[in-house]
Amino acid sequence: MKSKNILLSLVAGAAFCACATQPAVKEEPSLKTVLGDKFLIGVSLNTRQSSGRDTASLNIVKRHFNSVVAENCMKCEVIHPEEDRYDFRQADEFVKFGEENGMFIIGHCLIWHSQLAPWFCVDKEGKEVSPEVLKQRMKEHISTIVTRYKGRVKGWDVVNEAILEDGSFRQSKFYEILGEEFIPLAFQFAHEADPEAELYYNDYNMSSEGKRNTVVRLVNEMKSKGLRVDAVGMQGHMGMDYPDMEQFEQSILAYASTGARVMITEWDMSALPTVNRTANISDTLAYRKALNPYPESLPDSVSEHWNARMEAYMNLFIKHADVISRVTAWGISDSDSWKNGFPIKGRKDYPLLFDRDYQPKPFVKELLEKK
Numbered sequence: 001m002k003s004k005n006i007l008l009s010l011v012a013g014a015a016f017c018a019c020a021t022q023p024a025v026k027e028e029p030s031l032k033t034v035l036g037d038k039f040l041i042g043v044s045l046n047t048r049q050s051s052g053r054d055t056a057s058l059n060i061v062k063r064h065f066n067s068v069v070a071e072n073c074m075k076c077e078v079i080h081p082e083e084d085r086y087d088f089r090q091a092d093e094f095v096k097f098g099e100e101n102g103m104f105i106i107g108h109c110l111i112w113h114s115q116l117a118p119w120f121c122v123d124k125e126g127k128e129v130s131p132e133v134l135k136q137r138m139k140e141h142i143s144t145i146v147t148r149y150k151g152r153v154k155g156w157d158v159v160n161e162a163i164l165e166d167g168s169f170r171q172s173k174f175y176e177i178l179g180e181e182f183i184p185l186a187f188q189f190a191h192e193a194d195p196e197a198e199l200y201y202n203d204y205n206m207s208s209e210g211k212r213n214t215v216v217r218l219v220n221e222m223k224s225k226g227l228r229v230d231a232v233g234m235q236g237h238m239g240m241d242y243p244d245m246e247q248f249e250q251s252i253l254a255y256a257s258t259g260a261r262v263m264i265t266e267w268d269m270s271a272l273p274t275v276n277r278t279a280n281i282s283d284t285l286a287y288r289k290a291l292n293p294y295p296e297s298l299p300d301s302v303s304e305h306w307n308a309r310m311e312a313y314m315n316l317f318i319k320h321a322d323v324i325s326r327v328t329a330w331g332i333s334d335s336d337s338w339k340n341g342f343p344i345k346g347r348k349d350y351p352l353l354f355d356r357d358y359q360p361k362p363f364v365k366e367l368l369e370k371k
């Protein structure tokens with residue numbers, strides 16, 4: 001017994017000496033360490049990133065984020081281009097990347113009017129399919145994709161952008177053929193395919209009152225029918241003069257009142273003059289030089305305003321961390337962003353958390369220094 005104690009003391013002593021002589025490794029501050037006890041902090045990945053080619057971006061992803069979402073590779077036209085053909089190559093790569101890096105993986109998106117494969121709502125003659133056929137196609141599409149990634153993709157944007165700002169339903173093919181019913185049906189099919197997966201309704205301009213009222217009604221109705229709806233995704237595509245923060249806050253609370261959580265799912269803030277507030281990819285405008293005022297770099301005064309607004313929004317998310325369970329940026333560095341090409345092609349925008357040199361923006365730096 002005595003000799004065992006001596007041995008233990010020697011081991012402990014050696015361990016102590018080893019610790020004492022080695023300088024403590026200082027963990028680099030990261031967004032996930034600063035925010036990890038509040039909500040998941042996520043980012044969307046394009047295929048250069050999820051395939052591992054864009055290593056500069058991946059250093060940021062691995063250090064700062066604990067959740068990833070597919071920017072494009074799970075959308076219908078990519079993953080299910082023809083009725084009897086799926087193409088899972090890019091989606092498989094994305095999910096593998098997420099798993100290898102311990103990320104909370106989000107699938108985006110199952111039912112959406114945009115980037116919908118052309119075959120989806122028509123028959124061989126190009127005529128609109130019947131409600132029964134469309135239901136069957138939705139079921140097959142959703143079950144095949146969700147089942148493939150069962151237990152690996154932890155949450156799905158089940159229905160994307162189905163409601164307009166005034167609260168009416170978007171006149172998509174899904175709505176025209178099936179009416180409102182297409183939304184609960186999509187949630188039902190997704191849940192049947194993976195009962196463990198979280199399911200979300202996701203949309204932009206979610207602080208506009210009309211849209212808010214309809215989404216709240218929809219979520220309440222689905223929940224009262226016993227359907228699983230885990231969260232409402234407020235995309236969070238912002239500009240320098242919208243959304244109004246008070247309305248945004250009211251919306252967070254309104255969505256949370258359904259009992260679902262709230263997620264900021266596609267966060268970015270354009271630093272350019274606002275020409276419209278939509279994120280619907282077909283709402284484009286012609287290029288004019290005056291609308292691309294910072295082709296070299298962002299002037300300090302604009303950068304300060306941008307950082308102050310982003311910081312204020314981050315503080316709002318932190319304030320409501322009891323109901324917000326994820327904040328996801330829509331891209332890693334400014335050069336990735338869809339905003340460089342939308343709503344006007346060829347502009348240079350500065351909407352993300354990291355700049356074109358992969359450096360954190362001032363408000364991110366400040367956040368990191370707080371820890």
Ligand code: 9MR
Nearest residue numbers: 071072114115160235266279280281338
């Ligand atoms: O960022 C995406 C961009 O690369 C695509 O070209 C575009 C095409 O529809 O979709 C962008 O992502 C959208 C997201 O899937 C849904 N909400 C709006 C986003 C910006 O359009």
